[in-house]
Amino acid sequence: MPPAHSPSSPGSPAPQDAPQDAPHGASPAPAGGGNDAIDALDGRLIRLLAEEPRIGVLECSRRLQVARGTVQARLDRLQAKGVISGFGPEVDPAAIGYPVTAFATLEISQGQGADVRAHLARVPEVLELHTITGIGDMLVRIVARSNADLQRVIDRVVGFDGIVRSSTAIVLENPVPYRILPLVDQAAAE
Secondary structure, three states: OOOOOOOOOOOOOOOOOOOOOOHHHOOOOOOOOOOOOOOHHHHHHHHHHHHOOOOOHHHHHHHHOOOHHHHHHHHHHHHHOOOOOOOOOOOOHHHHOOOEEEEEEEEEOOOOHHHHHHHHHOOOOEEEEEEOOOOOOEEEEEEEOOHHHHHHHHHHHHOOOOEEEEEEEEOOOOOOOOOOHHHHHHHHHO
8 A cells, every 4th residue: 555645546547757668678567576576666666665755656656757557556566565564654762752772582481472472562662572592582672761761661571470581781872773775775686
């Protein structure tokens, strides 16, 4: 599904100035041969939406120099394949009062995985949960209002019978924040 603020209506034809063919020899056909392959046009479309998330389908078609229908079909396919999983706003936890980030490694009792996951899903300060290999069973990204508040959050996280042990590391700096575009560029070039 395209951004809800698309400047064109679904039934409107492609603009007169937008070519009906893909730019510079790029194929208007579906992306790559593999289930999770993307091509150069997919990569350019994803980059454009990441850089300007409020842009509409019509403006995407103008900027990418392809038909509006091509952009819509690409978006629909990328969503169906799970490549694009949403168009929601990115929220900075620090900007809403949670400037402290930490990662907690949890060791859990055998057979308690589902219960621990359900418990952690009920803690609003748990932003992510990953099951992992190595030391520990789960890695949890948590946020707090302060270092003192972090203790409250940790107590809530580990205050469950299925969690045997935890180890927490406070984030000091995030010099490479979560990013995906370099990977998209690489995948699109392959």
